[in-house]
Amino acid sequence: MNNKNSRPEIISKELNIAEYDVIFLGFPIWWYVAPTIINTFLESYDFSNKTVVLFATSGGSGFGKTAAELKGSVSPETKIVEGKLLNGNYSTEEIEKWVNSLNL
Secondary structure, eight states: OOOTTOOOOOSOOOOOGGGOSEEEEEEEOBTTBOOHHHHHHHHTSOOTTOEEEEEEEOSSOOOTTHHHHHHTTSOTTOEEEEEEEOOSOOOHHHHHHHHHHTOO
16 A cells, blocks of 8 residues: 555765755656655755756656645745656757756
């Protein structure tokens, strides 16, 4: 059973998020949502006044309500951007074009 309140433990918390203004966060989509370890990660750091750009892989579903579901794991001052599903092979140029299109 899928428990949205489950929070798996993160072994290492050695990231200095304060050094970054934009964070790209990738994960597999499971039944239209991110795995709960992504909530744990977001709840473990202060993302206030940061932009978090999501990207994901999926065997069949899209982002669904993923961005909305993750907003509860960060401060209201955090901007979450629904990024792109990266299924398949993308060239460096295609990834750069996508990143540039975000106007960050």
